[in-house]
Amino acid sequence: MKTRVQELIEAYPFTSEKKFTPKDYHSGEDVRWCPGCGDYSILAQTQRILSELGIPPHQIVFVSGIGCSSRFPYYMGTYGFHSIHGRAPAIASGLKLARPDLSVWVITGDGDGLSIGGNHYIHVLRRNIDLNILLFNNQIYALTKGQYSPTTERGKITKSSPDGVIDYPFNPIALALGAGGTFVARSIDRDQQHLQLMMKRAAQHKGTSLIEIYQNCVVFNDGVFSLFTEKETKDDSTIFLEHGKPLLFGKNMEKGIRLDGLTPEVVSLKDGKYSVSDITVYNDQDASLAFIIASMSNNSALPRPFGVFLDVPRPTYEEELISHIAEAQKKSGAIDFQSLLNSGDTWTIE
Amino acid sequence: MKDTKKIKEVTILFAGDSGDGMQLAGMQFSNASAILGNDLSTFPDYPAEIRAPQGSIGGVSGFQIHFGSVEINTPGDNCDVLVAMNAAALKANLPYLVKGGTIIANSDGFTENNLSLAGYASNPLHDGSLAEYHVYEIDITSLTEQALSDLNLPSKIVKRTRNFFALGMMFWMYNRPLEPTLNWIKNKFAKQPELIEANIRVLKAGWNFGESTEIFKVRYEVPPAKLPPGTYRNITGNQAIALGLMAAAQKAKLELFLASYPITPASDILHELAQYKKIGVKTFQAEDEIASITAAIGASFGGALAATSTSGPGIALKTEAIELAVMTELPLVIINVQRGGPSTGLPTKTEQADLFQAIFGRNGEARLPVLAAATPSDCFTMAYAAAKIAIETMTPVILLSDGYLGNGSEPWRIPDIDKLPPITPRYPDDPSLYHPYARDEKTLVRPWAIPGIPGFEHRIGGLEKQNITGEVDYEPENHELMTHLRAEKIDRLADRIPPPVIHGNESGDLLVVGWGSAFGAIRTAVQKEQEKGRPVSHLHLRYIYPLPKNFVEVLSRFKAVLVPELNLGQLVMLVRLHCNAPVYQLNKVQGVPFRSQEIEIKIEEILNGVQS
Numbered sequence: 001m002k003t004r005v006q007e008l009i010e011a012y013p014f015t016s017e018k019k020f021t022p023k024d025y026h027s028g029e030d031v032r033w034c035p036g037c038g039d040y041s042i043l044a045q046t047q048r049i050l051s052e053l054g055i056p057p058h059q060i061v062f063v064s065g066i067g068c069s070s071r072f073p074y075y076m077g078t079y080g081f082h083s084i085h086g087r088a089p090a091i092a093s094g095l096k097l098a099r100p101d102l103s104v105w106v107i108t109g110d111g112d113g114l115s116i117g118g119n120h121y122i123h124v125l126r127r128n129i130d131l132n133i134l135l136f137n138n139q140i141y142a143l144t145k146g147q148y149s150p151t152t153e154r155g156k157i158t159k160s161s162p163d164g165v166i167d168y169p170f171n172p173i174a175l176a177l178g179a180g181g182t183f184v185a186r187s188i189d190r191d192q193q194h195l196q197l198m199m200k201r202a203a204q205h206k207g208t209s210l211i212e213i214y215q216n217c218v219v220f221n222d223g224v225f226s227l228f229t230e231k232e233t234k235d236d237s238t239i240f241l242e243h244g245k246p247l248l249f250g251k252n253m254e255k256g257i258r259l260d261g262l263t264p265e266v267v268s269l270k271d272g273k274y275s276v277s278d279i280t281v282y283n284d285q286d287a288s289l290a291f292i293i294a295s296m297s298n299n300s301a302l303p304r305p306f307g308v309f310l311d312v313p314r315p316t317y318e319e320e321l322i323s324h325i326a327e328a329q330k331k332s333g334a335i336d337f338q339s340l341l342n343s344g345d346t347w348t349i350e
Numbered sequence: 351m352k353d354t355k356k357i358k359e360v361t362i363l364f365a366g367d368s369g370d371g372m373q374l375a376g377m378q379f380s381n382a383s384a385i386l387g388n389d390l391s392t393f394p395d396y397p398a399e400i401r402a403p404q405g406s407i408g409g410v411s412g413f414q415i416h417f418g419s420v421e422i423n424t425p426g427d428n429c430d431v432l433v434a435m436n437a438a439a440l441k442a443n444l445p446y447l448v449k450g451g452t453i454i455a456n457s458d459g460f461t462e463n464n465l466s467l468a469g470y471a472s473n474p475l476h477d478g479s480l481a482e483y484h485v486y487e488i489d490i491t492s493l494t495e496q497a498l499s500d501l502n503l504p505s506k507i508v509k510r511t512r513n514f515f516a517l518g519m520m521f522w523m524y525n526r527p528l529e530p531t532l533n534w535i536k537n538k539f540a541k542q543p544e545l546i547e548a549n550i551r552v553l554k555a556g557w558n559f560g561e562s563t564e565i566f567k568v569r570y571e572v573p574p575a576k577l578p579p580g581t582y583r584n585i586t587g588n589q590a591i592a593l594g595l596m597a598a599a600q601k602a603k604l605e606l607f608l609a610s611y612p613i614t615p616a617s618d619i620l621h622e623l624a625q626y627k628k629i630g631v632k633t634f635q636a637e638d639e640i641a642s643i644t645a646a647i648g649a650s651f652g653g654a655l656a657a658t659s660t661s662g663p664g665i666a667l668k669t670e671a672i673e674l675a676v677m678t679e680l681p682l683v684i685i686n687v688q689r690g691g692p693s694t695g696l697p698t699k700t701e702q703a704d705l706f707q708a709i710f711g712r713n714g715e716a717r718l719p720v721l722a723a724a725t726p727s728d729c730f731t732m733a734y735a736a737a738k739i740a741i742e743t744m745t746p747v748i749l750l751s752d753g754y755l756g757n758g759s760e761p762w763r764i765p766d767i768d769k770l771p772p773i774t775p776r777y778p779d780d781p782s783l784y785h786p787y788a789r790d791e792k793t794l795v796r797p798w799a800i801p802g803i804p805g806f807e808h809r810i811g812g813l814e815k816q817n818i819t820g821e822v823d824y825e826p827e828n829h830e831l832m833t834h835l836r837a838e839k840i841d842r843l844a845d846r847i848p849p850p851v852i853h854g855n856e857s858g859d860l861l862v863v864g865w866g867s868a869f870g871a872i873r874t875a876v877q878k879e880q881e882k883g884r885p886v887s888h889l890h891l892r893y894i895y896p897l898p899k900n901f902v903e904v905l906s907r908f909k910a911v912l913v914p915e916l917n918l919g920q921l922v923m924l925v926r927l928h929c930n931a932p933v934y935q936l937n938k939v940q941g942v943p944f945r946s947q948e949i950e951i952k953i954e955e956i957l958n959g960v961q962s
Contacts, residue, residue, distance in 0.1 A: 001600070001603065001630070002603070003603050003604055003605050003653075004602070004603045004604060004653075004775065004777075005604070005605070005652075005653035005654075005800055005802075007603075008653075008777060008800055008803055009800075009802050009803060012803045012804055012805065014804050027807075027809065029821065029822075056804065057804075057807055058801070058802060058803060058804040058805070058806070058807055059801075059802055061651075061652075061801050063648070066812075073809050073811070074809050074811075074822060076809075077807055078807055079801035079807050079808065079809070080808070080809035080810070080811075081648070081651055081678075081809070081810055081811060082809065082810070082811025082812065082813065083644070083647075083674060083811060083812060084644070084670055084671060084674050084812050087640060087641070087644040087671065090636065090637075090640065090641035090642075090644040090645050090648070091644045091645065091647055091648035091651075092648060093634070093636075093641075093645050093648065094607065094609055094634065094644065094645030094646055094647065094648030094649040094650075094652075094656070095648035095649060095651055095652045095801075096648075097607065097632055097634060097645070097649065098605060098607050098632065098648070098649035098652040098653070098654040098656075099649075099652035099653065099654075099801065099802065101802060102652070102801055102802055119637055119638055119641070120637065120641055123636075123637035123641065321632060324627055325627045325628075325630060325632070328627035328628040329627070329628050329629075329630070331628070332628040335628055335629055337596070337597070337600045337629065337767055338766070338767050338768075340629065341593065341597070341764050341765075341767065342581055342764055344583055345381050345384070345385055345530050345533075345583060345584065346385075346581050346582060346583045346764070347384065347385045347386075347387060347581070347582050347583075348580070348581045348582070349387060349574075349577050349578070349579050349580060349582065350579055
């Protein structure tokens with residue numbers, strides 16, 4: 001049976017050959033984030049990569065939860081759903097299962113995605129539904145005006161932790177890897193090129209892709225990521241993962257990460273003790289290595305890793321669901337619904 | 351040759367340990383009776399534990415079936431025949447056996463240990479305490495063992511087939527066909543031929559025992575009932591809901607998407623629909639109640655007929671998402687198969703205490719239609735109606751069932767799908783005129799624009815939206831306008847729902863107003879009172895919010911109203927808002943349905959007062 005939705009899609013054929021520009025992805029609504037908010041950059045990079053990928057706006061849906069970042073869909077000239085706190089991955093899952101033809105994006109934050117929505121975060125990743133999740137991590141509850149979040153560092157003084165946070169923070173990358181994610185990456189609002197690259201790879205990955213995006217909140221947590229963005233410090237405190245390349249960092253790539261057993265350590269290539277051949281070569285197909293490197297984030301003595309931690313193929317949930325349906329239909333042949341109702345142990349009264 | 355006695359109706363209760371297969375025996379007996387053309391009603395009653403302590407009263411599982419050649423509306427207040435697989439089953443159910451009724455007792459279930467677990471000081475089968483009943487003591491266990499002696503099966507498996515011996519005996523006694531059960535056995539154990547052989551042998555051994563034993567002097571014939579012409583099948587409420595949703599999807603030409611989280615007693619709806627991939631049904635077992643309803647909302651946004659099924663505690667968890675569906679005005683069918691509450695309450699027992707939750711249980715002004723099915727087969731009609739209203743009104747709809755309807759069964763006249771009312775979604779057709787909240791003037795329904803179509807890109811969400819344009823809007827006047835529009839849209843449904851049918855005189859001394867599964871007991875009680883010439887009528891509400899348009903006027907034609915319901919008085923409070931006459935209530939919260947006699951007594955009590 002052809003559904004009405006299929007008929008509708010056929011009734012509005014899309015034939016334009018036009019080249020999309022980022023403007024085609026603007027909704028026209030006034031953007032209402034605080035001046036200087038990192039969200040502006042993420043919005044701009046999203047609109048840019050979608051135009052470059054050439055996905056028509058009508059085939060895209062942005063689904064968000066609650067929080068500053070979750071206003072995002074209102075600013076996109078696509079279909080959009082600003083939903084309830086924490087539930088965007090579940091809404092997006094249902095949408096994608098019903099409509100595998102759509103490009104579905106989830107916008108969430110550290111409070112929305114990891115606290116109230118933590119359960120959906122792990123389950124969507126393990127199912128590997130083909131969604132692209134952008135996790136805006138500003139390590140604070142901003143829309144509710146400054147309480148600590150599940151990624152806030154220990155000891156931080158906030159409105160709800162006047163004596164310092166005693167919660168141990170989540171590492172969203174390690175959590176995603178532990179949940180069985182098939183594409184896990186990290187980027188940062190200020191690095192436009194890198195953010196675009198990560199988003200494009202996420203869009204191209206079949207299955208759930210998760211990008212943790214460090215995002216500066218100018219009002220409630222300003223400068224929390226400055227170590228990774230400021231000229232004086234960023235070279236020594238960040239490392240960019242590239243598949244098949246050694247884990248080098250520093251201003252002149254003079255330092256590297258070497259695994260001592262399973263423990264990453266920083267070594268210098270300048271003092272003659274180690275050479276590039278001692279440096280671990282990154283492999284984004286290796287979930288164990290990804291976990292070791294992800295855990296570097298918990299150690300402030302080590303550079304913070306950015307890039308694609310893991311990108312492995314696995315059948316998507318919707319592919320398998322559709323193939324179950326196809327198999328069942330092949331086995332049963334065409335079914336008339338009336339005869340299905342009339343099947344089984346029936347009897348007739350004249 | 352034994353005597354055959356023709357009877358109009360009979361109630362049998364199969365009772366045993368929760369591992370004894372009594373539910374299966376009862377279901378098989380029901381199906382055979384249905385195929386024979388009897389009208390029937392069943393009541394499965396089982397403990398919450400999968401294997402409650404063996405031999406204990408708490409572990410007793412029962413399946414009651416009331417069948418006959420006459421109209422049957424309830425599983426029977428009492429049983430005429432009690433099949434007791436052990437002492438606890440006898441002890442727990444003896445109070446429900448009519449005086450002079452028949453006990454078929456498995457003597458092997460009355461060991462010293464069984465007797466002490468059941469709290470019997472002496473064996474009731476032998477101490478004369480059952481003198482006013484017909485007691486047949488049969489060693490079902492050893493008869494089963496004899497039937498299978500040459501198969502060398504493990505004793506555990508032999509023991510598990512005993513229920514089929516009891517079933518075979520009852521099939522003989524009430525002259526039921528074996529074929530449906532034989533077919534079931536062959537399907538069920540298709541990969542284990544030794545179990546097919548064992549179960550068939552034991553079933554036939556039970557039958558043959560009935561035929562050959564000296565102790566049974568009579569067998570009974572219960573002729574077919576005079577049901578309206580058509581093709582029938584026996585159906586439970588949960589199955590009927592699944593089929594009703596499927597029929598609605600077929601008729602609306604939409605994909606059916608059910609997202610649920612397992613919960614007693616609603617899980618069978620998920621199980622049932624999961625079997626229909628062959629007609630394209632998509633089911634999704636989500637990580638929790640909230641994910642299941644929100645996944646359904648996502649699918650609805652994508653253009654599917656979306657549904658979620660649960661019980662009361664699940665509705666509590668889904669509440670915020672229901673509000674999202676109210677706010678975004680997306681179609682969604684929410685099924686609550688109610689159970690005893692609050693909290694975990696009585697998971698396997700029935701109750702009607704979630705009516706207030708369904709009508710009022712949300713923050714903000716969040717009206718939505720509330721429907722309630724009256725019988726297991728009515729679950730089909732009401733699930734279809736819920737889907738039709740959801741799609742055509744762009745609203746979430748709550749459909750109330752309960753454990754009694756969900757697991758109980760009755761004959762269902764299979765409808766002609768072509769004759770079901772059409773379901774027509776309202777899609778926008780001109781992108782240049784499209785606005786997410788531009789409403790139909792008459793119904794106030796907003797258009798359903800589906801992602802994937804160029805020109806209708808729009809954003810919806812939980813924040814208040816500007817009338818027509820759907821942009822985020824915090825203006826005071828706009829919020830008030832939108833609140834009124836959302837409420838009015840639901841209230842106007844009253845014009846489109848079918849008016850309730852009064853059973854009995856259109857006016858009189860007493861109107862019994864019921865809802866949900868109380869239907870059978872009320873109908874039986876009212877009919878009995880009507881036969882006695884009492885001026886009592888029955889009105890059963892299947893559309894509870896909004897109430898039918900003529901409801902107030904109907905109430906005004908009676909001198910008094912009685913509302914029986916399995917709660918402390920919920921519908922009765924709504925009725926009192928609409929009624930000047932005295933409104934009486936009859937309530938029960940024991941986890942079991944009303945017995946029609948309880949309602950009869952109340953009717954007489956009120957009528958005696960009204961007339962004196």
